Amino acid sequence: MAVFKNKLKEQERELGFGSKNYAKSVRFLDKNGKVNVQRTGLGWYNNTDFYHSLISASLSKLILIILGTYVLINVLFACLYYIIGAQHFGGLDIPGSSKSQEFIGLFFFSAQTITTLGYGHIYPIGNAASIAAALESLLGLLSFALATGVLYGRFSRPKAHVLYSKNILISPYRESKGLMFRITNKKQYELIESEAVLTMTINNPETNKREFLNLKLEISRVNFLAMSWTIVHHINEDSPLFGLIKNDLLERDAEFIILIKAINDTYSQNVNSRISYKANDLIENAKFKHLSPEATKEGKLKVSVTEIHHYDLIENATLNQKPT
């Protein structure tokens, strides 16, 4: 199930893999643009990329992981210090304190050591305690080096905050029709040199196999994504969509896969974004409404990005464009 760029239809049929006709409930991409495949077979360790998992985990999950690791390591070192003996820690061995009090005190000593805080009201006495503390502070610094890397990697990761129109439309276009959707940039920084690729995956009723077809775009690259970009596939005689209506697409379980590639101007980094529309996201005989940017007092154009979702249904008779 590799998706080919500019592949001939003929070639695909002969590749002999990935053309299985899955149940209709299976999407190729899920709603967030993630490829809907779970890879196994090498064991959990080899199928996981830990740095990647930390980078892309939710913020709350990351905080829990960090906090949990912090408590765990401190408990482990508290145990170690406890084994060494509370009497080897100055300022801790208060006469009359219970065993559990001692352990808690060693836990706090561990926390003060791993963060290199080192108040010093508790301090190691003797070789074993000093060696353990020296190792813990080294471990602390390396752990926080790792945490620094993960946090930096997380926040500096190139992201394409692309907003896609909720629906994909079949609109009047030139003398025939066009498949259209709109994208915009959600954030204040700029996306430049944006490129789009549109692929359709559909069951072929003749062969009962799944095909991946490239849909040619009228314009596949823009220099600026200042407001919005309507991406158009002309449904002419060369188009695999020619003559099909929504019901056909539903029946053949069509899925439209979109790849957007751009340069995040702030970091000069390439960013990628994906989405897929299923056939039931398709609206026939509809037309996107124009955006209505307003000029602010400061001479800026203010635009509400959610306007890209808006469309008008049109009657079949009015296939020619009217100014709005």
Next chain:
Amino acid sequence: MAVFKNKLKEQERELGFGSKNYAKSVRFLDKNGKVNVQRTGLGWYNNTDFYHSLISASLSKLILIILGTYVLINVLFACLYYIIGAQHFGGLDIPGSSKSQEFIGLFFFSAQTITTLGYGHIYPIGNAASIAAALESLLGLLSFALATGVLYGRFSRPKAHVLYSKNILISPYRESKGLMFRITNKKQYELIESEAVLTMTINNPETNKREFLNLKLEISRVNFLAMSWTIVHHINEDSPLFGLIKNDLLERDAEFIILIKAINDTYSQNVNSRISYKANDLIENAKFKHLSPEATKEGKLKVSVTEIHHYDLIENATLNQKPT
């Protein structure tokens, strides 16, 4: 209002968006090359990229943010410690000290904890105080990890220090004329493989709509940007500028949008730079002066980059180039 690369004029008219004729005061790009659009509609949180804001904020603003956050967090923890009780902090509970004195003391203890300074002349006693301090030192390390990332991201961000000539000229070129501007590199490192794209946005008096037109460049790529690069659009019969004079461009509110892409040689990073000239930045019948680099004793060529702004007005009769 997406700007298309190499788009046919015909196609644009049929896209049906972004061709609204805005008030003349609206620039597409502001003087610093920022796209003049403010995006709203998803709420402040979703329309903002915080890391990006910190990376691109002014230095003084960033210092204020860091200092403000530092004071705020210390005040919050001082409150927490105060609630726990000043008697749980050794070295602080000086007999006869006022409530406000205690609070200030806890504020300083907080500062010594969050930075992992930990002098130890004030130290936590008991579980509540120790837990709060352990958490604060963890928070401190993570915050400074974030600050490290922001500072690194800020300083290592690829930047193209391109200097543009103040004006864009219409000069004699070949047997006719050329639209010309000059760029140079302000800094000591090198920019290599520089590329330029020149787009004009102009009102079409016939349709009363705004058009975006690509202006073909004589040379659109240079290997080195050692001294300066004069970027030339030949105004021949194929040019949309053919036959237009400055007054026409003023009337039709022309704006020249320039995109420069290069590789910063030190970091091998792609960098981007943008600028726009309005019609009133245009000088007709003028010619850029040659730069006058001097050979230094060390065998280097010394050049003053501001010389790229200099031009000579020429009389109509002297359209042929003379050696200077």
Next chain:
Amino acid sequence: MAVFKNKLKEQERELGFGSKNYAKSVRFLDKNGKVNVQRTGLGWYNNTDFYHSLISASLSKLILIILGTYVLINVLFACLYYIIGAQHFGGLDIPGSSKSQEFIGLFFFSAQTITTLGYGHIYPIGNAASIAAALESLLGLLSFALATGVLYGRFSRPKAHVLYSKNILISPYRESKGLMFRITNKKQYELIESEAVLTMTINNPETNKREFLNLKLEISRVNFLAMSWTIVHHINEDSPLFGLIKNDLLERDAEFIILIKAINDTYSQNVNSRISYKANDLIENAKFKHLSPEATKEGKLKVSVTEIHHYDLIENATLNQKPT
């Protein structure tokens, strides 16, 4: 021994280098895709890139290096402090302690200083001790800055976790045969825009020289590497493999060199992967088995990546594809 992209055979013969016929035991790439060349001649220092070595060392080796350096620096500073004199360190100069006890105490003081732990139960007295401690803490911070960089560089390094089929097959393909191998992505993140280049290096029995030949691929680029990708070179009359059987390839010591280039979608980074197959990795008259992904309850496709190794031997008679 540079390998050329799309080079003509004729040109190679005339380049006059790198065509020496090495012993058969020499592989161009080793099993892990590393180029099998050891570069010398500039001295150990100039032929080594230390950052690179640290980044690509095994985890256990890196831990040893860090631990060893930590102990070494502390021993060196303990020596320095010992020379300055134990009497210049408060809290250490316990009456009756032996020389070696003093040294060990100074070692622990050094560890508490370089990590900026600073409990303070041992502290410097006088100028020499204070200066040494001030320098050690500076050195400590810079060292841990370096360690942070190495750890970050190590974990954020773009990696392509490509799994290659164990064998390269000669399978029925169209009306003739094809050279085929399969790749897949081991990890959960996505690889996009994958590209493959296949080169064969083989002894030319006529000239007794080694040649590098590009083998044309049916499809050399895929948008997604969702499940697996079977990379196919059609052995038709234009192929240098036309008419050769495994024994010929063994005799001429053929090696198939594969370069995979892709974009790691999480980081938007380019990643590279390499492998080589020797002639004895080749299986004639075999065909890859289809993968058998299962749809999970959550609507995901679950696939075991090790299935890409599986193939069926086929009898010569059954050269036409049968559905499996």
Next chain:
Amino acid sequence: MAVFKNKLKEQERELGFGSKNYAKSVRFLDKNGKVNVQRTGLGWYNNTDFYHSLISASLSKLILIILGTYVLINVLFACLYYIIGAQHFGGLDIPGSSKSQEFIGLFFFSAQTITTLGYGHIYPIGNAASIAAALESLLGLLSFALATGVLYGRFSRPKAHVLYSKNILISPYRESKGLMFRITNKKQYELIESEAVLTMTINNPETNKREFLNLKLEISRVNFLAMSWTIVHHINEDSPLFGLIKNDLLERDAEFIILIKAINDTYSQNVNSRISYKANDLIENAKFKHLSPEATKEGKLKVSVTEIHHYDLIENATLNQKPT
């Protein structure tokens, strides 16, 4: 003095800049591949990129800068603490200590504060001292964040360790001659997808102006740079070098500018390298010697990279290649 890619000769003459005929002592690139231009005119601050300077400074210079800054900041804070008064620092105000002793003590306290070491045998008393210390520790953390960034940026900076042959040769090539030089990779990691561009800058005796001419390469890209790559410009009738001998090139002050672009395989980063040969680096009637790699016991090829400098002078009669 911008150098154009694939520019027509005709175009260059008409660009009207950068064609000044400089003194012969002026090189376009210096021996290390740095562009030989010093940019001024915007003031020292605006013509300098500080991060870039720190990244590319020599190691000894960087250590001096860091050490100097460390001492300077500590002196400044010692002054501040001295103004606040030594009596506000516990553990310092030893009866009978001199003013200078106090200052030195405050200097050490500052060092313990800025590194967040905080032994605590000296500690701030009162608000002014505590505020100053809290600010210093914040400043310390931010400074070391900066230092971490600079060190990481420095060591992770993509570098192309390309070694160039000392000379550029005119060798027999095909039925005529070729301009040739060799490159190799000095380090153990791999360079892949290497590309070369060769430009000649030469005085045109007719116009007395300097021209930049692209010299076409036989092969301009290799997939691997495993051993060495001999880069060849065929001096045929289309070459601007056709019919010229070394004396002509010396007279016209020819300089050969080479740009190498590759991907450092460890980091998947693009790297760039440059060099220039002057006419007196040219050897006529010479031929590079073959490298002599040896197969090691481990099956590796061991090659001494400095062998790329070696060439044999050949007599005019023996223009045809002989096996060596």
